[in-house]
Amino acid sequence: MASVPHYFLLVLVFLDSHVAQPSCLPGCACSEESFGRTLKCISISLGEIPRNLSEEFKQVRIEHSPVFELPRGFFINMHTLEYLWLNFDNVTVIHPGALEHLSELKELRLEGNKLRSVPWTAFCATPLLRILDLKHNRIDALPELALQFLVNLTYLDLSSNRLTVVSKNVFLNWPAYQKHRQSGHEAEMLSSMVLALHDNPWLCDCRLRGLVQFIKSISLPVILVNPYLMCRGPLFKAGQLFHETELSVCTKPQISTPSANVSVQVGQNVTLRCLAQASPSPTIAWTYPLSTWREFDVLTSFTAEDATLSELVIPAAHLVDRGNYTCMASNPIGMSTMVISLRVQPAQALLAPRSVFSPSESSAYVDLRVVKQTVHGILLEWFAAADTPETWFTLYIASDEAFRKKVVHVGPGINTYTVDDLLPGTKYEICLSLGGQPPRQGRCVVFVTGRDDGGLEGRERLLHTTVILCAVLLAVPVGAYAWAAQAPCSCRGWGQRWCLHRRKAPRCPQAVPEHRDDPYRDHTAVCEDGLGSGGAEPEGDEQKAGEGD
Template sequence: MKTAWSSLPHNIPGDYLKIRIENSNLTKLHQRAFTTNGACALESLWLNFNKITVMNVKSLEGLHNLTELRMQGNELRSIPWTVFLYTPRLKILDLKHNRLEALPENSLHHLPALTYLDLSFNQLTVVSNDVFLSSPHSHTQAGGRRKEGGADVVLALHDNHWLCDCTLKGFVDFVTSINQPFILMNPYLTCSGPSAKAGKFFHELELKTCLKPEVATTQVNITLPLGANITLRCLVKARPDPMVEWNYSLKTIRQFTESQLQVSDDTINSALMIPSIHLADQGLYTCTASNVIGTSFVGIQLNVLSSNTSFSMFPAVTVASTRVNASISTRIAKQTVDGVTVAWNAVTENPAETWFAVHFGRYDSQEKELHYVGPGINSYSVTALLPATKYEVCVSLQNRPARQKQCVVFVTRSGLNEAEKRWRLIHIIVIVCVMVLAAATGMCICVTDFRAGYRDHRAGFGERSRTEDKGLKQSDRQGTFDSLQPAGDGGLCRDSGDDEETRSEHAIQTSVSVQL
């Protein structure tokens, strides 16, 4: 059926034998997608040309009678092959025109009744021949005879992105010498890469077994004068093609040009070009090659000679230069709780080629970390420092010890500042809360006293004559809570007699409470 569903309905009848859902927005098959109402008699399931990208590992649970599953034209990149544990009778599995990239060795272990498998028009690059040779269909009886009643399996594997190098040798041998029970729908499988083999048929190939990289060089130890140009080379033989990389101590600062030349199908000539070598370039250069089989490397020692240095077999960090004059002033440019940035001003004879050494460590420690900084850089940052700790940082010319004037001593900030600020804020909040509670309590007492005085005031009204009714109403309006003054009122009413003095004192107390 054609539908715009984005998910499967939950009320699929259990007596359906065939379901066909195509050209919908369905993207996922959830757990027990077709058996939510119990046992299912489903035998044929067509889910072609949807947008399915994910299959739950239990999405086919309960479909014990399923014999045909077609899911071509979806967007599957992988299949949880254990999902077929719940479909032991499945014979036809159509997965063409998806985006499958791999086929695990145990893919067919849970498909004992399979007779047709279509994986064409996917993105498979490498498949092991063990996928088919270790499947239940290839098992034979003793003596090499096939099991009686065993059915043939038709395979459609064409139009994939086959990478025809040594890693595909086993599968190519399987395809070119295929026999029962497997039958290829299209035996003309072609290579997509590497470029030298693109477009070739499998039966035209003669692939070799894979080989761990073998790295060699004729330049084991080289000595050159300062300013000379040099190209270091290594020869790598490997199958499949390896990744070749040069490593040296100043790679993060001085990145030299690397190049590779394909000498033959399995041999690469790698070169590292170093222009106008400096003393800092002296050291060990390593050529490393790695592929899926393993890793190998070879080292080349480069020694640099100048007119004022003697021959040395060690890296430049151990060679001292005594004729370089420089003036360096060091300062702390920026400091945080756990880091510092040191900056320096240097006056040298050749600023474009002057390297600096930054010595950094705890003040009470004899061992200091050593970092090299290239020409044109006049700052260096260090992080992850301990709080409230005394450190020393010195800047000197490379290969020369630092003098006392080139050092700065500093103490990192305490890491408790923020905590102290939080505690102060908590204290302020507590004090404010106490003040608010005290003010509310005082108001409550004030209102209580006012009510008692007001009852006495009303009782006094009953003893007055009716001729003073108009004066009593004016006194009543002036005696309300809203008319109380901050200080100096004469009372809540102007009655004469013994109670007037008592009520006046009470009104003054109430006024004072309101002021507070």
């Protein structure tokens, strides 16, 4: 019969053997494999890799569990870990020091995560790593020295990522590949290197020329998982296999044009052409003096594999369009420019009734816009191209509430003016002329302010004006000065002067009766008579208004 101390000793041995076994995480499975103890956590909400994992685990598999990040110091107690699988865990960031203390790691699998880049220098801490699986991520670039830290790597999977252009030097710098190319390593030829690069959106231009040549020359011991790599772009290369395509050497853009000096008459359509030959295909942009004010359509087409044609279409050329147009073509290799000079000649004069406008006023180009609405009013901006650069401007501001119109004289070099204290439910008409000339058709803006419901909100709705033009946001320079002219507010003095020169003079309608309850007034013609006066004015008053201007 065994003694009591003998039984007590057996109990201690049993308890000691159970305590020695590392504990398993809740919801995970632990097992003994031929290579050592394994931890499997599948579809568990961990949030992060536990920091207190036992150092006796040889394999850790955490899959389909949101981990998001591999920070530094998570594997500080796992010096003997050899296999780390973190597949489909939504990992987006790997800290450069995340793999520290994993000197025995042989296999790292990160399939199906959201990695856009990899800190390749982190693999300095894993000199024994042989298998690196990065497929089904979002990696879009590989540095030339990315693989130099993976001295024993023999399996690399980069398939199903977002790689478009990769240098062949990435794989020429692969330490395992360099060993096989050196003499005296015939014995090592028995070990193969497996490479997976398929299902990436490869852009087959000159920048991929080196990799295409490398793929064509691959032989044992390098093995491609899928040798049928395919081009996704550019359009004329899409669908071609690497083994079928021929890529040219990269070149800087060379620009040519059918004519560097173009002459047209006013009103004619003109197209400026710029042909750029380069590899890869260049990006072409046009610059010209009035690009901010006048935007023209640009048509781009590919006439050959390395030739791009850009056409700038100018409809109904105006005198203001004359000048130099610069075509700029650029690609990663360099940039080239070419200047095309456009000359717009005035059309031949036709027999017409004598105009009341001066020659400089008739040939001037004027564009008036409302570019900004503020809490207090609106900001006007204009562009004018006249024969005389030192030209004064005159603004005529009228409303259907004011008895007198406001005349603002603006000095040369100023092209903005702010109109403050707008009234609610009021129609405004603002016209611009050069010097002291009366305004012409096409140089006026008409807008209506909203109804004032009282309070701050009503004030904001008041300034939501309805404007018939396009607007951009610009700053307000200082320098304009204004005074009120002693003249009745009527458009008859303006409208009759330019309406007489129209082919068929319109009838100027009577002023719209006031409706204080309506938030908006009806839009009337620019040449509306009696704007704000409620009816026709006597002839004498009209003459005084002209003198007041």
